Amino acid sequence: xxQPEILNQAFELGxxxxxxTGPVVGRFLTELRDRNIVGIKASDGRVVVPPMExxxxxxxxxxxxxxxGQEGEIVSWAWIKEPREAHPSEQxxxxxxxxxxGADVPMIHWVRADGESEVSTGARxxxxxxxxxxxxxxxxxxxxxx
Amino acid sequence: xxxQEPITGIEAPIYLKYNFTAGAAPARFLSQVKRGVLTxxxxxxxxxxxxxxxxxCAACGVPTQEEVVLADKATVESxxxxxxPIPNNPIKPPYIIANLVADxxxxxxxxxxxxxxxxxxxxxxxxxxxxxxxxxxxxAMDNIRYFKPIDEPDVPVDRIGKISVAGWEG
Amino acid sequence: xxxxxxxxxxxxxxxxxxGPCNEVELIxxxxxxxxxxxxxxxxxxxxxxxxxxxxxxxxxAFAFVAGVDALGAVPPIKESHVEMDAAWALYESMLKxxxxxxxxxxxxxxxxxxxxxxxxxxxxxxxxxxxxxLWVDTIALAAMQARMLLDQGKISERDMxxxxxxxxxxxxxxxxxxxxxxxxxxxxxxxxxxxSPLRKAxxxxxxxxxxxxxxxxxxxxxxxxxxxxxxSGIDHRIESHNMGMRDLTDSVSTRLAAEGAGLxxxxxxxxxxxxxxxxxxxxxxxxxxxxxxTNINPSGGVLAGNLMMASGxxxxxxxxxxxxxxxxxxxxxxxxxxxxxQHNLVTVVEKA
Numbered sequence: 001x002x003q004p005e006i007l008n009q010a011f012e013l014g015x016x017x018x019x020x021t022g023p024v025v026g027r028f029l030t031e032l033r034d035r036n037i038v039g040i041k042a043s044d045g046r047v048v049v050p051p052m053e054x055x056x057x058x059x060x061x062x063x064x065x066x067x068x069g070q071e072g073e074i075v076s077w078a079w080i081k082e083p084r085e086a087h088p089s090e091q092x093x094x095x096x097x098x099x100x101x102g103a104d105v106p107m108i109h110w111v112r113a114d115g116e117s118e119v120s121t122g123a124r125x126x127x128x129x130x131x132x133x134x135x136x137x138x139x140x141x142x143x144x145x146x
Numbered sequence: 147x148x149x150q151e152p153i154t155g156i157e158a159p160i161y162l163k164y165n166f167t168a169g170a171a172p173a174r175f176l177s178q179v180k181r182g183v184l185t186x187x188x189x190x191x192x193x194x195x196x197x198x199x200x201x202x203c204a205a206c207g208v209p210t211q212e213e214v215v216l217a218d219k220a221t222v223e224s225x226x227x228x229x230x231p232i233p234n235n236p237i238k239p240p241y242i243i244a245n246l247v248a249d250x251x252x253x254x255x256x257x258x259x260x261x262x263x264x265x266x267x268x269x270x271x272x273x274x275x276x277x278x279x280x281x282x283x284x285x286a287m288d289n290i291r292y293f294k295p296i297d298e299p300d301v302p303v304d305r306i307g308k309i310s311v312a313g314w315e316g
Numbered sequence: 317x318x319x320x321x322x323x324x325x326x327x328x329x330x331x332x333x334x335g336p337c338n339e340v341e342l343i344x345x346x347x348x349x350x351x352x353x354x355x356x357x358x359x360x361x362x363x364x365x366x367x368x369x370x371x372x373x374x375x376x377a378f379a380f381v382a383g384v385d386a387l388g389a390v391p392p393i394k395e396s397h398v399e400m401d402a403a404w405a406l407y408e409s410m411l412k413x414x415x416x417x418x419x420x421x422x423x424x425x426x427x428x429x430x431x432x433x434x435x436x437x438x439x440x441x442x443x444x445x446x447x448x449x450l451w452v453d454t455i456a457l458a459a460m461q462a463r464m465l466l467d468q469g470k471i472s473e474r475d476m477x478x479x480x481x482x483x484x485x486x487x488x489x490x491x492x493x494x495x496x497x498x499x500x501x502x503x504x505x506x507x508x509x510x511x512s513p514l515r516k517a518x519x520x521x522x523x524x525x526x527x528x529x530x531x532x533x534x535x536x537x538x539x540x541x542x543x544x545x546x547x548s549g550i551d552h553r554i555e556s557h558n559m560g561m562r563d564l565t566d567s568v569s570t571r572l573a574a575e576g577a578g579l580x581x582x583x584x585x586x587x588x589x590x591x592x593x594x595x596x597x598x599x600x601x602x603x604x605x606x607x608x609x610t611n612i613n614p615s616g617g618v619l620a621g622n623l624m625m626a627s628g629x630x631x632x633x634x635x636x637x638x639x640x641x642x643x644x645x646x647x648x649x650x651x652x653x654x655x656x657x658q659h660n661l662v663t664v665v666e667k668a
Contacts, residue, residue: 005177006336007168007285013375014161017444021153025445029153048561050446056556076467076564078459079512085163086436086451095456097560105560108452108460116512121467135153137449158449160440164375164431169338200385202340207358207388209344 024053027065033135037127038065039103046104069101070127071146076106079116088142094119098143110142118145168285171201174213176285182277186251188212197251198287217249217311218275220293221301224254227264242267246293250311257287261294270306272298272314320410321537321544322665324353325633327527330494330621333430334524339369339379343386343426346528350422354530355540358388362530363418365395366409368402368425369625372437383426394418401425401590402527403628403651403661407550409531420532425626428524434624442655443557455519457655458593459511461564466513470565471598473513477504479594480517480619487616494521494621518594520622527626529633534668545639545665548646551576552661554654564656567603573662574604574648582666584610585644588631590652592618599657600650614638628652628661635665 021029024040028050031038040051041064049068054061077096083089088110096119097106112128113119125143133139168176171187175198178185187199187210194203195214203210225244231237242264245254259267261276273293283289299316301309326349334342351358359365365387369380376382380397387393398404402425409421429437435453442448465471478501487496499517510516537544553569553576555562562568574580587610591597601612615634618627628651635647645667653659 005173007173007176009166009168010163011166011375012161012163014159016157016159018155019158019444020155021445026153026155029156029445033150033153048558052558052561056558056561076460076464078456078463078514079509080456081509081512084433084436084451084453086433086439087453088450095452095460097460105558107560108447108457109450110452121463136156137446156445158444160448162372162375162432162437162440166375166431167336167338170336170341172338173336200340200382201338202344202385203388204385205388205390207344207347207386209341 022053024051024062027051029135032137032139033133035129035133037068037070037100039068040065047102048105049100049103049107066102068103072098072100072103072125074111074119074121074123074125075099076121077111077119079119081116088138092116093142096125096143098125109140112142112144169201171199171210175199179287179289180283180285182280182283182289184216184218184248186214186216186248188214194252195250196253197248197255214250215311216251217313218277218290219296219313220246220248220273221306221309221314222259222267222269222271222273223247223306224269225259225267240264244293246273247307247309249309249313252307254307257290258292259294260292267295268300270300270303272296272301318414319534320413320531320547321534321668322529322531322547322632322636323537323540323542323544324350324530325528325636326350326353327492327623327626327630327633328525329492330521330523330525330623332494332522332524334428339374339382339426339428340386342428342524342526343383343424343528346526347386347422347424350528350530354542359393359422360388362420362422362532363394364409364412364421365393366397366405366421366423368398368400368405368629369427370399372432372440373434373624374428374431383424401625401628401651401653403632403663404552404653406529406531406629406632406663407552407661410547410550413531413533419536420530422528422530423629424526424528425623425629426526427624427626429522429624430524434522454655455511455514457559458519458596459514461656462518462593462595463513465565465595465599468565471595473505474501475598476518476594477501479597480504483613483616483619486614487620490615490620492621493616494523496616496620514593520592520618523621523623525621525623525626527623527630527633529629543640544668545636546668547663548666549577549579549664550662552659554659557654557658559656562656565599567599567657567660570600570603570650570657570660570662573660577662577664579604579648579662579664582646584646584648586611586614586635586638586647587650588615588617588634588647589613589650590618590628590631592622592652594619596657604648604650604662611644632663632665639665639667
């Protein structure tokens with residue numbers, strides 16, 4: 001039997017999916033395009049950002065939108081000292097769970113900071129808007145420390 | 147709310163990078179193809195010869211390790227005349243894609259046929275590989291440009307897939 | 317209800333890059349080993365086959381179909397697949413047997429994670445509108461979970477380092493382990509941070525490999541005349557995909573699944589927990605109510621080798637091995653799926 005060589009081939013598996021947003025996600029993204037952030041009221045009154053279509057506890061259809069602040073507080077975070085190619089920043093940054101003012105549930109996004117020591121749980125952050133907003137999650141181009 | 151239309155859909159690009167590895171059996175096979183040699187693998191139980199080999203007998207579920215050198219002559223087991231172009235491929239329709247069984251193998255592989263009258267192609271027809279120049283050979287089955295008909299008697303349907311590497315005398 | 321027995325289990329060595337082996341070449345040796353343990357020839361000798369894998373790992377569409385080439389599927393067999401860890405393939409197989417549609421089943425899971433960038437590949441299992449477009453990786457999500465536990469004083473970095481140390485030391489007795497050695501908690505704490513607050517040692521290695529198991533009715537196990545252990549309970553629960561709405565410092569779904577599986581009905585000698593990150597082992601240990609009497613992750617767990625889509629099945633297999641070896645009379649195996657322990661399956665295995 002001949003000796004096996006190891007044959008490798010780099011390749012990129014790529015698709016651009018077209019996704020329907022529906023009324024809830026669509027409303028959130030439409031508001032993002034206008035540089036507003038909205039959440040939705042869950043069955044128990046908690047404000048969920050980004051809005052969910054159904055209540056995770058009761059499965060009730062949710063529809064009461066609530067405007068929330070563009071500033072909030074870091075609930076937890078992870079420091080990325082070596083960003084990956086797919087990450088939204090080439091500079092070291094923090095992933096964070098951020099509870100926006102007026103929201104009861106944290107959302108996940110990223111935070112710009114000069115170093116790990118700048119970031120802390122409880123720190124205040126503010127949304128940074130992309131130069132051009134298109135109705136996509138990356139319209140918020142990260143958060144910055146206040 | 148904006149005066150623009152509300153968002154009803156998004157374009158979500160998902161692009162992931164991989165380094166694909168061929169597998170031990172395909173790597174052996176492709177290394178031989180690079181040298182212009184076609185090799186199959188024989189099942190130790192049912193003795194069927196697979197080409198191209200994937201390292202197992204799908205029927206028996208056992209590894210196939212015995213390598214068998216095959217001829218570059220083959221028999222048409224089935225075919226279709228394709229009327230649509232292959233994107234980014236110089237082959238112009240109509241062209242023929244065929245299931246061929248190489249002499250010495252028992253199971254078919256897929257390749258192109260050319261230098262033929264499409265309407266005359268038929269099951270049991272004898273064909274032979276038309277290779278690219280040796281200096282262009284790579285780890286790829288398109289080292290063979292296509293198969294073309296040869297002047298040998300047809301193989302009866304019940305003999306297709308049972309021709310030895312020595313060939314078919316009719 | 318029919319009691320179900322485990323009669324055979326095998327796992328390949330977890331390696332960082334299995335090199336030239338394709339999926340079939342990865343699966344065939346573990347299948348051959350479980351066929352041999354059960355004293356049967358191939359998949360024709362069981363009534364049902366179910367596998368677990370994820371095509372995104374190696375970026376090859378329908379890679380799981382190629383897996384069938386390893387089975388011997390002529391004449392055609394009854395076969396199914398879950399795009400999940402094979403522990404859920406075991407769950408499906410148990411349902412098949414309990415419904416009376418089969419007396420025996422072959423289960424296998426395989427994962428070749430080396431071809432892609434695993435934490436980024438797994439980012440695409442997240443919410444496709446809100447999270448996947450950010451490409452937030454799974455290590456970062458686990459790191460945020462760990463920080464919550466640390467901030468709330470529910471664990472310390474030393475607790476995490478002790479989990480890693482025990483894993484590395486236990487793995488010295490596991491011939492299939494990828495990472496093993498005499499590593500002390502101090503050695504771990506001396507390491508620099510990786511995705512803070514996690515150190516690299518708090519994270520699972522990227523591994524290639526496969527595992528397989530054969531289960532059957534107890535009657536069938538007796539007729540085959542092979543040693544077996546009995547699955548006395550199994551249950552699984554899933555939590556919201558919205559991590560902001562979950563209590564990440566607890567695992568409610570694991571606790572409910574354990575109750576459903578009857579974990580509290582007897583002593584627990586051994587536990588094999590699918591905790592990809594060190595802090596998650598502590599969360600799981602608490603959710604399962606395990607105490608000092610339980611030997612936790614004697615194999616080293618998945619910090620010693622993380623076969624995506626197979627390690628959950630392997631946890632059940634490791635408990636089976638301890639029981640057959642006579643080291644344990646009753647044990648629990650846990651499997652997980654999704655970010656930060658979103659979906660959890662609990663299996664109780666007992667001496668026959």
